[in-house]
Amino acid sequence: MSSENLGGVIITGSARGIGRAIADHLAQTGYGIVIADLDESAGTRAAAEIQKAGGNALFRHVNVADRKSVAAAVMACEEAFGFIHAIVNNAGFNRPQHFLETTEDNWNKIMTINGLGVLIGMQEAAKAMIAAGHKGKIVNTASIASRSGDAEWVPYCASKAAVVSMTQAGAKALAQHGINVNAFAPGVVQTDLWTQLDKDLMDMGISSRPGEAMQNFSQNIPLGRTSTPQDVVGTVAFLISPASNYMTGQCLMIDGGMIMQ
Numbered sequence: 001m002s003s004e005n006l007g008g009v010i011i012t013g014s015a016r017g018i019g020r021a022i023a024d025h026l027a028q029t030g031y032g033i034v035i036a037d038l039d040e041s042a043g044t045r046a047a048a049e050i051q052k053a054g055g056n057a058l059f060r061h062v063n064v065a066d067r068k069s070v071a072a073a074v075m076a077c078e079e080a081f082g083f084i085h086a087i088v089n090n091a092g093f094n095r096p097q098h099f100l101e102t103t104e105d106n107w108n109k110i111m112t113i114n115g116l117g118v119l120i121g122m123q124e125a126a127k128a129m130i131a132a133g134h135k136g137k138i139v140n141t142a143s144i145a146s147r148s149g150d151a152e153w154v155p156y157c158a159s160k161a162a163v164v165s166m167t168q169a170g171a172k173a174l175a176q177h178g179i180n181v182n183a184f185a186p187g188v189v190q191t192d193l194w195t196q197l198d199k200d201l202m203d204m205g206i207s208s209r210p211g212e213a214m215q216n217f218s219q220n221i222p223l224g225r226t227s228t229p230q231d232v233v234g235t236v237a238f239l240i241s242p243a244s245n246y247m248t249g250q251c252l253m254i255d256g257g258m259i260m261q
C-alpha cells in the first residue's frame with residue numbers, strides 16, 4: 001500500500017454485489033472507502049470486513065435519489081479521508097415488466113434511482129472536488145442495456161442509456177475543473193440483482209426454471225461465460241488512476257464481448 005494519502009472513494013450500492021467487489025479492491029489499493037448504501041446491516045458489515053482486512057472504510061446510509069444523504073456522505077468522506085478523490089455511482093436496480101404493461105410507477109422508480117441518482121452523485125462529488133481544488137474522477141455504472149434495448153426491461157434500458165448520456169454531459173461540464181467522467185458497462189454478472197431478475201422473469205412466464213433466464217441471456221457470450229463482480233474491478237481501478245487522465249466521456253464495455261463497438 002502507498003504511504004501517500006490517496007483520499008476517499010465513495011461507492012454507491014456497495015453493500016453487496018459489484019459495488020462491494022469494487023470497494024474491497026480499492027481498499028486494498030489504499031483508498032479510504034465510503035460504503036454508501038440503503039442496506040444498513042450489509043453496509044455496516046462490509047465496512048467492518050474491509051477494516052478487518054487492513055483497509056480503511058466506513059458506512060453511510062445513502063439513498064442515491066436523496067440529495068441530502070449523498071451530500072452527507074461526501075462530507076463524511078472528506079472528514080474521514082481528507083478529500084474525495086472519486087465517486088463510483090453504482091447503485092441501481094431492475095424490475096422487469098412486459099413492454100405493453102410497463103407502468104409509470106416502474107418507469108419512475110427505475111429512472112429515479114438509476115438515472116437521477118447518478119446525476120446527483122456526480123453533482124455532489126464534483127462540487128466538493130471543485131471546492132477542494134482536487135482533480136478527481138467520476139465513474140458511473142452503465143450496462144449492456146445502455147447499448148441494446150430489451151423488451152422486458154424498457155425503463156432499465158432507458159435509465160442505463162441515460163447513464164451514458166450523463167457521463168458524456170458530465171465529462172464536458174467538468175473537464176475545465178480537471179475532473180474525468182467515465183463509465184463502465186457490465187454484461188451478465190452473477191449478483192443478487194440477477195437472482196431477483198431470474199425470479200421475476202419466472203413469475204412473468206418468460207422462463208420456467210431457476211437459472212434458465214440467465215442461461216438464455218448469456219448463451220452467446222463470445223468469452224464463453226457469465227461475469228463475476230471481480231471482472232470489473234481492474235477497470236474501475238484504472239478509471240480512477242492517473243493512467244486514465246487523458247480519457248473522459250467514455251463507456252467501457254466489460255461484457256465478455258456481448259456488444260462490440
Ligand SMILES: NC(=O)c1ccc[n+]([C@@H]2O[C@H](COP(=O)([O-])OP(=O)(O)OC[C@H]3O[C@@H](n4cnc5c(N)ncnc54)[C@H](O)[C@@H]3O)[C@@H](O)[C@H]2O)c1
Pocket residue numbers: 012013014015016017018019036037038039062063064065090091092093113117141142143144185186187188189190191192193194
Ligand atoms: N448484475 C448484473 O448483471 C449487472 C449488469 C449490468 C449492470 N449492472 C449494474 O451494476 C450495478 C450494481 O448491480 P449489482 O448486480 O451489484 O446489484 P445488487 O442488487 O447485487 O446490489 C445493488 C446494491 O445497490 C443498493 N441500492 C439499491 N438502491 C439504492 C439506492 N436508492 N441508494 C443506495 N443504494 C441502493 C442495494 O442495497 C445493493 O446493495 C447496478 O447499477 C446495476 O444496474 C448489473
